[in-house]
Amino acid sequence: MTRIPACWLLAALLAFNLSATPARADLARTFVSSVGNDANDCNRLTPCRTFQRAHDTTLPLGEVSVLDPGGYGAVTITKGMSIINDGVGEAGMLVSGGLNGITVNAGAGNVTLRGLTIKGIGFGGGNGIVFAPTATADLTVSNTAITHNAANGVLIAPTSNPIVRGLLDHVTLQNNGFAGLNVLGTNAPIGGIGVQVVDSVAVNNGTFPDGGGFLAQSTPGGSQTGVWILRSIASDNFSNGIVAFGGLAFIEVSQSMITNNLSGWLAASSGTIRTYGDNVVSGNASNEGNMTAVAKR
Secondary structure: OOOOOHHHHHHHHHHHHHHHOOOOOOEEEEEEOOOOOOOOOOOOOOOEOOHHHHHHHEEEEEEEEEOOOEEOOOEEEOOOEEEEOOOOOOEEEEEOOOOOOEEEOOOOEEEEEEOOEEEEOOOOOOOOEEEOOOOOEEEEEEEEEEEOOOOEEEEEOOOOOOEEEEEEEEEEEEOOOOEEEEEEOOOOOOOEEEEEEEOOEEEOOOOOOOOEEEEEEOOOOOOEEEEEEEOOEEEOOOOEEEEEEOOOEEEEEEOOEEEOOOEEEEEEOOOEEEEOOOOEEEOOOOOOOOOOOOOOO
C-alpha cells in the first residue's frame, strides 16, 4: 500500500479549509470614515470609505455608523438596516447626474436614516431619498437635511401592494424641485401608506404648479395614502404648502404653520385635507384662512 506523506495530508486539509471559508464575514455593525478605504472590512479600526461598501458588508438589521464628517456617496439599500450619524458633523452625499441620493429597495424590512445631509448639486440631480418597497416596510428619517434636489426631497412610492409606514422627524426639506415630501400611492393597488411628519420643515420647494411642501397623491386603483403633519412648517414654497391629490389621498395637519406659499393648501381631484383648526395659515397668495373649503374635525 502506498503511504501518503503526512505533510501532503496537512497541505490538503489546509487547502480545503481555506476554500470553504467565506472570503468576507459580514458584520452587524460597520463603520465609514473620510479616511477609510473600500478595500477594508469596515470594522471600527479599518473603516470603509463609502456608504455602499459599508451597506454591502452589513448584515440585515445591522447598522452603518459614521465616524467623522465627509461625503460618503450615494447608496442603494436592499435590506432592513440603519445608517446613523450621531453628531460627528456633516455627513452624507451630493446628488447629480439624474441619480438619487438614497434608494431604498429593501423588500420587507425597516430602514432608519439619521443625521445625514443629502444635497443636489445640479447636473440633472434626481431625488434625495426614494423609498420604493415591494413588501411591507418602514422608513424612519430623523435629524436630516435634504436640499436642492431636482425632483423630490423624499419620494415614497411603493411598487406593489404592501403596507408602508414612514416617519420624518426633525427633517428639513428645502429647495427641492417638485416637492419636499411626495407620498405616491398610485402604483400600489390594495396596499396602504401612512406617513407621519413631526417637527419638520418644508421651505422653498415646488417650482412646478402642482408641487409644494408636503404632498399625498393617490387615485382610484391605488393605495389609501395618508400623511399626518404635526408641529411642522410649510413655508415660502413656490406653489403649494400642502397638497392632497386624488380620491384616496388625505392629509391631516395640526399645530403647524402654513405661511407665505403661492397657495396655502390644495385639495384636488377629491383629495381631502383635515385639520383640527389649530394651525397658523397666513401670508399665502391663495387658499387662506382655516381651510374652510375642506373637511374639518
